[in-house]
Amino acid sequence: MNNYTFLIINPGSTSTKISIFENDIETMTETIRHSSEKINSYKEIYDQFDFRKDLIMDVLKNKNIDLSTFTAIIARGGNMKPVVGGTYEVNEEMLNDLKIGVMGQHASNLGGGLAYSIASELGLKAYVVDPVVVDEFEPLARISGTPLIPRKSKDHPLNQRAVAREAAKEMGGKYDDFNFIIAHLGGGISVGTHKRGRMIDVNNALDGDGPMSPERCGAIPFGGVIDLCYSGEYTKKELRKKLVGCGGLVGYLGTNDAREVIKRIKEGDEYSKLIYEAMAYQISKEIGASSAVLKGDVDAILLTGGLAYDSILMDWIKDRVEFIAPVKVFPGEHEMKALACGVLRVLDNKEKLQMYPNK
Ligand SMILES: Nc1ncnc2c1ncn2[C@@H]1O[C@H](COP(=O)(O)OP(=O)(O)OP(=O)(O)O)[C@@H](O)[C@H]1O
Ligand SMILES: CCCC(=O)O
Numbered sequence: 274m275n276n277y278t279f280l281i282i283n284p285g286s287t288s289t290k291i292s293i294f295e296n297d298i299e300t301m302t303e304t305i306r307h308s309s310e311k312i313n314s315y316k317e318i319y320d321q322f323d324f325r326k327d328l329i330m331d332v333l334k335n336k337n338i339d340l341s342t343f344t345a346i347i348a349r350g351g352n353m354k355p356v357v358g359g360t361y362e363v364n365e366e367m368l369n370d371l372k373i374g375v376m377g378q379h380a381s382n383l384g385g386g387l388a389y390s391i392a393s394e395l396g397l398k399a400y401v402v403d404p405v406v407v408d409e410f411e412p413l414a415r416i417s418g419t420p421l422i423p424r425k426s427k428d429h430p431l432n433q434r435a436v437a438r439e440a441a442k443e444m445g446g447k448y449d450d451f452n453f454i455i456a457h458l459g460g461g462i463s464v465g466t467h468k469r470g471r472m473i474d475v476n477n478a479l480d481g482d483g484p485m486s487p488e489r490c491g492a493i494p495f496g497g498v499i500d501l502c503y504s505g506e507y508t509k510k511e512l513r514k515k516l517v518g519c520g521g522l523v524g525y526l527g528t529n530d531a532r533e534v535i536k537r538i539k540e541g542d543e544y545s546k547l548i549y550e551a552m553a554y555q556i557s558k559e560i561g562a563s564s565a566v567l568k569g570d571v572d573a574i575l576l577t578g579g580l581a582y583d584s585i586l587m588d589w590i591k592d593r594v595e596f597i598a599p600v601k602v603f604p605g606e607h608e609m610k611a612l613a614c615g616v617l618r619v620l621d622n623k624e625k626l627q628m629y630p631n632k
Contacts, residue, residue: 274621276296277344277345279345280293281293282348282384282388283349284348284349284380285380286312286380287312288305288307289305289325290303290304291303291332292609294613302609303336311324317378319382326390326391329387341395343395344620345400346389346398347388347400347402350401351371351379351381352375352427353367354370356630356631357627357631358407360626361628363392363400367385367401376406376427403434403615404431408425424477426477428478428479429463429465429578432606432608432611433455433577434472435608436577438614440453440603447470449469452468453467453571454563455467456556457478457578458556458576459578462484462485462486462556463475463483464483464562466566476492483559484559485521485551487522487523487529488520488523489516489517489520498516526544531579531580532583535583549585550589561594569597571598575601575603576600576603577606577607578605579606
């Protein structure tokens with residue numbers, strides 16, 4: 274087996290995570306947190322580019338990392354044009370699409386550019402793996418109910434597919450041998466329907482589809498949304514912030530931290546229990562909808578993300594969906610390793626490199 278050293282960059286809304294991997298083994302990791310004041314001081318996502326790059330380079334310098342040891346620079350991919358899942362070399366068209374945010378603005382849009390910039394200085398290639406816009410929808414999944422608003426795939430394919438591979442291994446096969454329903458339960462929530470290695474449907478975790486999450490409102494009645502839009506109380510940006518960022522648990526309970534909610538419930542706070550259990554109810558309903566997409570042919574339901582650490586939430590969901598298929602829990606997110614493994618599979622010729630944009 275060849276030996277590779279990867280620098281991995283994962284820009285999130287409140288943090289930039291960086292790791293170094295020797296093949297699939299993590300040898301260094303650091304999460305740089307950003308205050309909301311600092312982030313809010315930039316008008317556009319891409320205005321944060323130099324700030325984030327300088328912080329990454331400072332970490333590498335302070336840890337005396339020898340940059341000449343890197344084989345490739347890898348980042349989480351953002352809102353570029355929709356693509357099939359896989360590993361992509363960053364190119365000019367991708368950079369431009371991420372910069373203008375052809376599918377919307379998100380911190381992950383910075384990933385490809387940061388990786389490309391550092392890679393270019395070192396004479397290396399930059400890659401993204403399973404970007405947030407992986408779209409393998411079947412035609413039926415694209416229909417929303419109005420031709421004005423086609424359904425879009427914006428979610429957590431990187432972690433979902435990593436967990437699918439892990440579960441498939443445990444089950445004695447490969448990702449494309451099984452049908453999975455995978456719920457990524459983080460600050461945002463996405464429930465993907467994976468049919469033999471393709472994510473054929475998923476709720477749009479960013480734009481008001483699917484369950485509410487710690488920070489997002491999920492699917493809400495559009496009549497109320499129209500009223501809010503024309504109430505004169507909010508600008509477009511303020512209303513978006515209210516629904517995505519200050520929706521879900523933040524909206525009802527004033528916190529996005531499930532651990533705080535659990536503490537309140539244990540202290541007897543019935544309202545917190547109602548809201549938190551409603552989130553479990555909505556997640557379960559979305560899983561039920563996915564099981565109908567698969568006509569009941571479901572090998573396993575996989576629950577992952579930060580919320581999957583909480584046994585109370587997991588038990589509420591299991592109680593409602595275990596009749597569909599066995600439930601497996603993979604707490605936390607596995608994105609840094611998934612990024613390293615995506616490029617490793619390509620460099621070891623186990624998977625073909627995808628071309629951006631897809632033809
Ligand atoms: N040990 C834990 N027990 C219960 N809840 C937890 C635990 N760890 C994290 N969480 C909760 O998980 C949620 C965040 O999950 P996660 O860290 O996966 O999200 P993120 O990476 O910020 O966002 P996203 O997954 O949408 O990119 C928060 O509500 C947090 O309180
Ligand atoms: C695009 C969805 C990723 C997130 O939840 O932030």
